[in-house]
Amino acid sequence: MSTVNAIEIHDLVQSFGGFTAVNHVSFDVPRGEIFGLLGPNGAGKTTTIRILCGILLPTSGRASVLGYDVARQPEEIKKRIGYMSQKFSLYGDLTPTENLDFYASIYAVPRAGRARRVAELIEMAGLGEHRRVLTRELSGAWRQRLALACAIVHRPPMLFLDEATAGVDPVSRREFWDLIYTMAGEGTSVLATTHYMDEAEYCNRIGMMHAGELIALASPDELRAQLPGTLIQIDCDRPTAAYQALESMSGILELAVHGARLHVSLADGRDAEAVRDGLVEAGLTVRGLGVIQPSLEDIFLYMVQQRQSAPTHGLGE
Amino acid sequence: MERLWTIMRKEAYHIWRDPRTLGLILLLPGLLLILLGFGISGESQDLSMVVADLSHTDASRRYLEAYVASDDFEVVAVADSEAEILAHIDGGHAQVGLLIPEDFGRSLETGATAEVQLYVNGSADPTNVQTIQLKLSAIGQMASQNILVRRVTRAGAAMGLSLPIETFVKTLYNPNGDRKLYIIPGLIPVILELQGLLLSALAIVKEREQGTMEQLIVTTIKPWELMLGKIIPYLAVSTFTLLSMLALSQLLFGITIAGSFWDLFGLSLIFIIGSLGMGVLISNLAQSQMQAMYLAMFIVLIPSIILSGMIYPRDGMPLASLIYSELLPVTHYLTILRAIFLRGATAEALWPSIWPLIGLSIVYFVASVFVFRKRI
Numbered sequence: 001m002s003t004v005n006a007i008e009i010h011d012l013v014q015s016f017g018g019f020t021a022v023n024h025v026s027f028d029v030p031r032g033e034i035f036g037l038l039g040p041n042g043a044g045k046t047t048t049i050r051i052l053c054g055i056l057l058p059t060s061g062r063a064s065v066l067g068y069d070v071a072r073q074p075e076e077i078k079k080r081i082g083y084m085s086q087k088f089s090l091y092g093d094l095t096p097t098e099n100l101d102f103y104a105s106i107y108a109v110p111r112a113g114r115a116r117r118v119a120e121l122i123e124m125a126g127l128g129e130h131r132r133v134l135t136r137e138l139s140g141a142w143r144q145r146l147a148l149a150c151a152i153v154h155r156p157p158m159l160f161l162d163e164a165t166a167g168v169d170p171v172s173r174r175e176f177w178d179l180i181y182t183m184a185g186e187g188t189s190v191l192a193t194t195h196y197m198d199e200a201e202y203c204n205r206i207g208m209m210h211a212g213e214l215i216a217l218a219s220p221d222e223l224r225a226q227l228p229g230t231l232i233q234i235d236c237d238r239p240t241a242a243y244q245a246l247e248s249m250s251g252i253l254e255l256a257v258h259g260a261r262l263h264v265s266l267a268d269g270r271d272a273e274a275v276r277d278g279l280v281e282a283g284l285t286v287r288g289l290g291v292i293q294p295s296l297e298d299i300f301l302y303m304v305q306q307r308q309s310a311p312t313h314g315l316g317e
Numbered sequence: 318m319e320r321l322w323t324i325m326r327k328e329a330y331h332i333w334r335d336p337r338t339l340g341l342i343l344l345l346p347g348l349l350l351i352l353l354g355f356g357i358s359g360e361s362q363d364l365s366m367v368v369a370d371l372s373h374t375d376a377s378r379r380y381l382e383a384y385v386a387s388d389d390f391e392v393v394a395v396a397d398s399e400a401e402i403l404a405h406i407d408g409g410h411a412q413v414g415l416l417i418p419e420d421f422g423r424s425l426e427t428g429a430t431a432e433v434q435l436y437v438n439g440s441a442d443p444t445n446v447q448t449i450q451l452k453l454s455a456i457g458q459m460a461s462q463n464i465l466v467r468r469v470t471r472a473g474a475a476m477g478l479s480l481p482i483e484t485f486v487k488t489l490y491n492p493n494g495d496r497k498l499y500i501i502p503g504l505i506p507v508i509l510e511l512q513g514l515l516l517s518a519l520a521i522v523k524e525r526e527q528g529t530m531e532q533l534i535v536t537t538i539k540p541w542e543l544m545l546g547k548i549i550p551y552l553a554v555s556t557f558t559l560l561s562m563l564a565l566s567q568l569l570f571g572i573t574i575a576g577s578f579w580d581l582f583g584l585s586l587i588f589i590i591g592s593l594g595m596g597v598l599i600s601n602l603a604q605s606q607m608q609a610m611y612l613a614m615f616i617v618l619i620p621s622i623i624l625s626g627m628i629y630p631r632d633g634m635p636l637a638s639l640i641y642s643e644l645l646p647v648t649h650y651l652t653i654l655r656a657i658f659l660r661g662a663t664a665e666a667l668w669p670s671i672w673p674l675i676g677l678s679i680v681y682f683v684a685s686v687f688v689f690r691k692r693i
Contacts, residue, residue: 053535055693074691075537083535087528091327093334098327105323106536134334150532 006189012061021047023212036203037193043209045193082151086163092136107154121149141172161192197296234262235288245282324546367411369396374422383460502658503627513592516551518609521600534691555589575661588650591678597685649674
């Protein structure tokens with residue numbers, strides 16, 4: 001039963017009536033990896049996680065978690081995974097300690113070490129002084145950490161995080177990911193979904209999903225390398241006029257408005273200074289222009305566009 | 318096994334830490350019993366009547382007297398024509414009208430058949446209309462028999478002539494015909510069912526709505542532990558309701574249980590378990606609390622009130638309705654409860670109603686545990 005991969009998915013399909021939520025998806029996640037599933041709402045991330053947790057029977061294809069088949073051995077999987085959803089599914093009328101005790105009992109954490117385990121998790125989540133307050137009184141960030149504590153009360157070797165940072169402030173998100181890193185360092189495999197592109201930077205590898213299909217699969221750096229040309233950011237006085245001017249220039253691969261700034265993808269060999277000259281010639285004032293690291297959002301948009309211009313079927317490994 | 322206890326304790330916290338809901342759960346059944354107990358038991362004794370005596374004779378006055386003396390009718394208006402009578406009934410001032418024509422006295426004198434005209438408002442509750450018609454014709458018959466006897470006596474026949482048959486009716490078990498005795502034991506099953514269904518259905522659907530159900534089904538919990546753990550605390554709540562309603566029946570309405578309290582208590586627990594099980598079954602079909610309420614109302618509660626025999630007798634019900642009512646535990650429980658309450662029936666004598674009650678309760682309860690799937 002022991003495999004090197006925590007997750008193995010092969011040609012997975014999930015359709016609801018006429019709607020295909022997951023369309024021929026295949027990928028593996030090695031043990032100890034933090035794997036990110038990235039994509040907008042409705043891309044099929046949550047459906048994929050539900051299949052892996054053994055609570056949704058796939059229409060076709062195979063998937064296994066820690067060597068157990070999702071369709072035939074869901075209870076074996078459930079013993080060994082932690083699952084945290086975007087809703088932070090806690091009981092609001094129970095205190096943090098009661099919530100933890102509840103899940104510790106449900107997961108049959110041995111009675112002997114239970115009190116110590118609960119105390120340890122209260123400590124980890126920094127809930128010490130809030131442990132006797134009703135959970136519904138806690139702020140989003142506290143509840144998020146409590147939900148994580150509940151999900152890992154039985155020390156699962158595999159952790160599923162479904163939009164686990166939705167609606168939480170950036171500082172708390174950072175602290176949350178620090179906790180995840182610590183756990184991964186101790187050997188826990190993690191599969192996280194998010195639609196915050198910046199969060200995907202925390203992952204060892206990323207699978208990008210769009211409309212049920214896996215459109216990219218690589219580490220964040222590898223994905224950046226896949227983006228052709230050089231990305232420059234332009235700050236100028238009239239972005240709309242600049243956009244039109246840039247559209248008529250040659251050697252521009254991609255053009256996107258980011259707030260008051262423009263992101264321009266230049267074909268290899270095209271000089272950034274030549275673009276500045278072109279804009280000045282068009283009567284615009286260029287306040288700043290420089291080469292930037294493409295964000296995962298840039299890559300996602302690029303991948304989706306590539307996909308739409310040349311549709312192919314499922315991306316396997 | 319420890320998990321079962323954990324779920325029960327958690328559910329008890331939910332109940333206990335929501336005092337407002339707990340108050341509603343515990344107090345409303347009693348209040349409802351009081352409201353409906355007094356509301357329904359009020360008998361419609363005096364029927365309002367409008368009369369038009371166009372004959373103005375001794376005979377016609379004596380005939381009228383028969384109605385007035387009967388206790389069932391109260392003359393609220395005197396009219397002079399049919400049109401006036403109809404106007405009174407139309408306007409809702411009177412439910413019954415009586416017209417004695419001009420030739421009433423003369424016809425009696427000459428030995429011809431005298432005619433009177435009665436008017437009944439047929440748009441009222443059909444059972445009521447039927448009762449009114451029965452009363453009217455009974456009194457009418459009595460009055461004409463009296464006239465007949467007088468006429469025969471006057472014609473010189475044997476003195477002291479009396480009618481050959483006189484009927485006496487002895488009502489068993491509820492000699493005064495007190496409707497409370499019939500209504501209160503009829504209300505208890507429906508209130509218990511309403512509460513059991515909603516409590517268990519909503520408790521489960523609520524977890525589904527707040528997302529904690531999803532969290533529970535990704536754990537190793539067993540369906541029976543979850544279902545049983547959620548139902549048992551509500552069994553305690555419903556038992557409290559049962560006892561408080563029994564106490565109210567005795568203290569407030571003066572209805573004592575004629576039969577064995579423990580027979581009644583044990584069979585009531587079985588009924589409660591069945592009702593909670595039906596609630597869980599409904600919750601499996603519902604995605605939201607709204608849907609659960611609608612399903613409970615339309616599939617179980619309204620049929621329970623109409624078809625169980627609580628208000629309308631089940632005799633002569635169409636086959637489909639009869640079968641549906643047989644599938645409702647409340648139908649059998651109602652029969653049992655009334656029998657133990659009023660007749661003091663023993664469990665052995667009630668076996669034909671007890672086994673369907675136990676059977677249905679077990680089926681619904683076991684089904685509720687097995688239908689639950691740890692899938693989305």
